[in-house]
Amino acid sequence: MKRSFIREILEAIDEETISFAGGLPSLNLFPTQDLKEATIKVLDNPKIYQYTVSNGINELREQIAKRYSDEGFPTTKDNILITTGSQQAMYILAKFFENKDITIEEPSYLGAMNIFRLNKLKMQGVKLENDGVNISEFEKSFKNTKLTYLIPDFQNPSATTYSQEKREEITKIVEKHDGILIEDSPYSELFFDKKMPYISAKLPKNSFHLGSFSKTLVPSYRIGWIRADEEKIKSLLIIKESIDLHSSGVSQYILAEYLKDTQKYEKHLQSIRDDYKAKAEYFSKQLKLIMPEFKHQLPKGGMFLYGTFGDNIDTFALVQECLKKKVVYVPGNQFYIDKVPNGEIRFNYTHSNFEQIEKGIKLIKSCL
Structure with missing residues (x-):
């Protein structure tokens, strides 16, 4: 390593x-005043300083779930696991799939690749084209691995955006081979013209969808999440509890207060x-x-x-x-x-x- x-x-x-x-996000765009006001509102509540539940506070999970549901991806708080950044989300999933083969894009996110190596996942690279992975190469690899890690929205590092056609093809391939998609979406809200639909929305039982507030709000709160089938969340929670018991309660309460004003x-x-x-x-x-x-x-x-x-x-x-x-x-x-x-x-x-x-x-x- x-x-x-x-x-x-x-x-x-x-x-x-x-x-x-x-x-790194722009320093000038952090909503410092709004976050300061949210912080002041929650600081007097002694429960924010106490241990909290491992899967994340209810308010924050409900707010995240509502955003999914509003976009046509039915989700409840029980489908959400709060993590210490999406980097921890990837570590939890890598531990869950330890020693398995996995299909990834090439080039791919360096942080994920290091985590996969650490957890002995054998990576099979598939060529990334201007509109997503090469579909024939992808299916050839995926039918053997039955597990894939993709970043369809403004991919890191290539900035590639998957076309609607390739999103549909990937959905069919995952269903055909009854495999699992790990869809990493830290940048999906940073679209310039339009937001593309999540591939995971068509694969609710066969996907893990990763999100984060690091790119849209502030990185230092270290709050990310995994959206998955409720039974899968229960399995991941066991791994999460072996790492840190729970993510920062203070950060979660501040975010939950800030997100009450959706227009803001x-x-x-x-x-x-x-x-x-x-x-x-x-x-x-x-x-x-x-x-x-x-x-x-x-x-x-x-x-x-x-x-x-x-x-x-x-x-x-x-x-x-x-x-x-x-x-x-x-x-x-x-x-x-x-x-x-x-x-x-x-x-x-x-x-x-x-x-x-x-x-x-x-x-x-x-x-x-």
Whole structure:
């Protein structure tokens, strides 16, 4: 096992470094005043400081369940398990499926891949195309593994959005082989134009759907969740209790109070979408102007922009030079099972302002 390259990079940089590496939300968009008011309202209640139930407080699970139901995915609080971030959700699931084979996208989320390795899941990579996984490769792998981990909405790292056609094909394949889908959706609310339906909604008995408040509200509360069939939630709860008994009660109560005003939350989500869309478009524009040899697609949402220099540049070697000039990104080889150097890069555009975006791209260009 090796540490996450992204976490190591975050520790190696200082405040002068322009970072396109971590998936960090914009500091300017945290709803600090609204969260402060919610915090003040709950602080006088002594129960927020006590141990609480392992599956999460009722109020918060009911609020999350209602959002699913309102989108046409019938859900109750008993279908929800609160976790300490979606990273813990993935660890719980990896422990649940320990030693099994699993079909994943390539490239895929580095954090999930490390968890799968730690829990001895044998990963089978399937090529990711512009509109989702290659369907023929996916079925060939899935009929053997009967377990898959996918990020259909603004995928990390590629920013790919699955088409409606591929979502339907995946649904059919999972049903045909009576397998299990782990659908990771931390970015689904960060759409620029429209929200796509969850694949899990058509597979309520054969899916685990992962969500998080880290990308839509604040990461430091460390609150995520798993949505699944009630019996599966009971099984996962046993694993959860062996890790931390329960996720932060204070964070849960603050979030539950804040989410009472749904209009306020929706307004906040829209402000994030508007800001991130403008930054994504600006980042893409600057890449075309300053570094046209880097080929990429404009994302439809999320926090990342992904592309490649082709076979001529080793972006892992390049980032070592970029570090000296105080600009960083994540080289694409980190998102593959075998980690062979390649010309791909994942850029995060949400944490930087326009000036930093332009300056950072120029610094990378100077290192080429």
